Each structure stands twice: as C-alpha cells, then as structure tokens.
Amino acid sequence: xxxxxxxxxxxxxxxxxxxxxxxxxxxxxxxxxxxxxxxxxxxxxxxxxxxxxxxxxxxxxxxxxxxxxxxxxxxxxxxxxxxxxxxxxxxxxxxxxxxxxxxxxxxxxxxxxxxxxxxxxxxxxxxxxxxxxxxxxxxxxxxxxxxxxxxxxxxxxxxxxxxxxxxxxxxxxxxxxxxxxxxxxxx
Amino acid sequence: xxxxxxxxxxxxxxxxxxxxxxxxxxxxxxxxxxxxxxxxxxxxxxxxxxxxxxxxxxxxxxxxxxxxxxxxxxxxxxxxxxxxxxxxxxxxxxxxxxxxxxxxxxxxxxxxxxxxxxxxxxxxxxxxxxxxxxxxxxxxxxxxxxxxxxxxxxxxxxxxxxxxxxxxxxxxxxxxxxxxxxxxxxx
Numbered sequence: 120x121x122x123x124x125x126x127x128x129x130x131x132x133x134x135x136x137x138x139x140x141x142x143x144x145x146x147x148x149x150x151x152x153x154x155x156x157x158x159x160x161x162x163x164x165x166x167x168x169x170x171x172x173x174x175x176x177x178x179x180x181x182x183x184x185x186x187x188x189x190x191x192x193x194x195x196x197x198x199x200x201x202x203x204x205x206x207x208x209x210x211x212x213x214x215x216x217x218x219x220x221x222x223x224x225x226x227x228x229x230x231x232x233x234x235x236x237x238x239x240x241x242x243x244x245x246x247x248x249x250x251x252x253x254x255x256x257x258x259x260x261x262x263x264x265x266x267x268x269x270x271x272x273x274x275x276x277x278x279x280x281x282x283x284x285x286x287x288x289x290x291x292x293x294x295x296x297x298x299x300x301x302x303x304x305x306x
Numbered sequence: 307x308x309x310x311x312x313x314x315x316x317x318x319x320x321x322x323x324x325x326x327x328x329x330x331x332x333x334x335x336x337x338x339x340x341x342x343x344x345x346x347x348x349x350x351x352x353x354x355x356x357x358x359x360x361x362x363x364x365x366x367x368x369x370x371x372x373x374x375x376x377x378x379x380x381x382x383x384x385x386x387x388x389x390x391x392x393x394x395x396x397x398x399x400x401x402x403x404x405x406x407x408x409x410x411x412x413x414x415x416x417x418x419x420x421x422x423x424x425x426x427x428x429x430x431x432x433x434x435x436x437x438x439x440x441x442x443x444x445x446x447x448x449x450x451x452x453x454x455x456x457x458x459x460x461x462x463x464x465x466x467x468x469x470x471x472x473x474x475x476x477x478x479x480x481x482x483x484x485x486x487x488x489x490x491x492x493x
Contacts, residue, residue, distance in 0.1 A: 160326045
C-alpha cells in the first residue's frame with residue numbers, strides 16, 4: 120500500500136477564475152505524484168454547520184423543508200448554515216438553529232466533519248448532535264424561505280427508507296443518529 | 307404545512323459567469339414565494355456515479371484512496387466517476403468501476419440519487435450496489451492517481467466509526483450498506 124503522502128499533489132500555480140458573491144473559483148496547476156502536471160478547478164467555501172436537533176421527550180426531530188434552486192425542488196434538510204468569517208462552528212450551529220427553527224440549543228455534541236463535494240470544493244460541513252433544546256426566537260435572513268417541521272423519528276426513518284431524503288448532510292446525520300440509537304437500544 | 311410548490315423559486319433571468327473546463331457557473335435572478343427577487347449562484351454539473359462493490363465471498367469492499375486537491379488530503383472513497391454526456395448512469399458505474407479498480411460488475415442495484423451540494427450545485431451522484439464482481443481490466447485516465455484497496459467489512463466499519471471516512475457519497479453508501487446487512491442479519 121502506498122502511503123497517503125505518496126498520493127499528494129503539490130500546488131505549482133493558482134489563479135482566481137471567478138469572485139462571485141458566493142462562489143470563489145480557482146484554477147491551480149499541480150504536480151502529480153508521478154511528476155507530471157495537471158489542472159485542478161476548485162471552489163473556496165467558508166464551511167458550514169448542520170445540527171441534528173432531537174427532541175428526546177417526544178422522540179421527534181426538527182427538520183426543514185426548503186426549495187433549493189440548484190436542484191430545482193424542495194428538499195428535506197437538517198437545520199444548517201454557512202460559517203461567518205472566523206466564526207466558531209459550534210457557535211454557528213447554535214445561531215443557525217435558533218434563527219431558522221426558533222429552538223435554542225444546550226450542549227452540542229460534535230459528530231463529524233463532512234466533505235460534501237471533494238471533487239471541486241473545499242467545503243467542510245461540521246455536523247453536531249443536540250438533544251437539549253428549549254424554545255428560543257426564530258429570525259430568518261432576508262430571502263430565506265423555509266418550513267420547519269417536528270417529525271416523529273419513525274416518520275423520519277420512513278422518509279429515509281423510501282429515498283425521500285437525498286441531501287448529503289441530512290443523510291449522513293440521520294444515518295449516524297439511527298445507528299447510534301439502534302446501538303443504544305441493543306445495549 | 308405549506309405545500310412544496312409554495313416554496314418554489316422561479317427563474318427570472320440567467321447568465322453564465324464562468325465556463326471553466328470543469329466548472330460551469332451561473333448567476334440567476336429568481337422570484338421568491340413572497341414575490342421578492344433574489345440572486346442564486348450555482349454550478350451546472352454533468353452528474354456522477356458511485357458503486358458500492360461488495361465481494362460477498364470474502365466479505366470485503368473495494369475502496370479507493372485518492373488525493374483530493376480541493377480538500378488537500380487523501381480520502382477514502384467508493385469507486386466513482388462523472389457521467390459522460392448522454393451516458394446512462396448504470397453504464398457509467400460499470401465503466402468507472404472497471405477502469406479504476408479492474409473489477410467487472412454483474413447486476414447493479416440502484417440505491418439512491420444523492421445530492422451532495424444542494425446549496426450551489428445541481429450535481430446528482432447515482433449510487434449503485436453490486437455484489438457480482440469478476441476480474442476485468444483497469445485503465446486509469448491520464449492524471450488519475452489512486453490506490454485501490456480490498457478491505458474487510460469489519461475494517462470498513464471501524465473506519466466509519468472512528469471518523470476516518472468523511473466523503474459524502476462514501477458515507478451514505480456505507481451507512482446504507484451496513485443498515486441493510488444488519489437488517490439481513492436480524493431477519
């Protein structure tokens with residue numbers, strides 16, 4: 120087995136192709152492990168946070184349904200949002216959860232740094248789990264239109280099993296949760 | 307509950323910001339459900355396929371380890387690749403699996419259309435499962451450097467549990483597989 124360092128691609132040159140409002144695109148020339156050169160186009164993203172918000176007492180999850188323009192349809196999602204510059208991921212998760220859903224988080228448990236799109240984006244989505252929730256105050260950003268739902272776990276499992284959930288952060292967060300709950304139930 | 311159609315955003319105008327080798331970026335003006343307008347930047351992607359390749363007899367999975375420049379590290383991945391123009395996803399999965407790993411697929415079972423990056427890309431990754439595998443002939447594209455591994459299922463579970471797997475298509479495919487195998491084991 121080759122060691123990971125022997126797969127490494129080294130940057131030779133970088134130039135910015137696009138400085139959009141959201142999308143910052145770069146084209147880099149890289150040296151491959153075999154010495155040849157190649158071009159890599161990629162997006163610089165500030166990173167994001169998603170929260171698995173679990174109401175233990177009623178065995179419900181807080182999910183959102185939001186129209187996502189790039190995919191042209193409404194999508195079931197974990198509450199989530201982009202990191203502000205320099206923002207701590209846990210603080211971001213707490214902020215986005217309350218702004219979008221009106222639920223205030225107690226302790227957040229770190230689950231995983233998800234890489235949604237390794238082929239062309241440096242985005243990391245930090246996934247957190249929270250089962251300490253109390254009512255707070257929602258306040259959506261301008262231009263954000265989304266519906267917040269409290270769904271029984273059994274209904275969320277059904278959505279998962281029927282393929283109704285397709286968003287990557289949401290699939291990973293829910294699969295993680297159900298694996299954990301199933302392990303707790305067996306213990 | 308609002309119906310999904312009441313969340314819909316309608317395109318008012320679209321212009322292309324970038325026509326890169328890989329990244330085709332657009333900026334669209336959209337009308338929100340409340341009548342206001344907003345701007346959405348997004349990437350048009352040809353779509354991709356990933357294959358969960360399961361050697362039943364030895365209870366191993368075929369995984370790849372590849373340096374992914376945008377995230378700056380080597381990543382564990384399902385064998386995967388982009389769709390050629392007009393290509394059938396199943397044919398693409400078969401082609402990419404053999405080119406990258408040297409394994410030829412029998413029947414492919416469709417698992418899920420994964421949306422890795424709904425915030426800014428229309429990419430769909432079609433995930434397939436295959437446990438009918440026979441030796442074929444590998445042939446990597448120029449500039450592709452990756453290592454192919456046969457890993458025992460128990461080792462893959464350990465990688466999953468320790469957070470060593472972070473790529474979205476790979477996490478979703480593996481969680482799906484283990485949920486299915488665990489259900490089979492209980493039945």
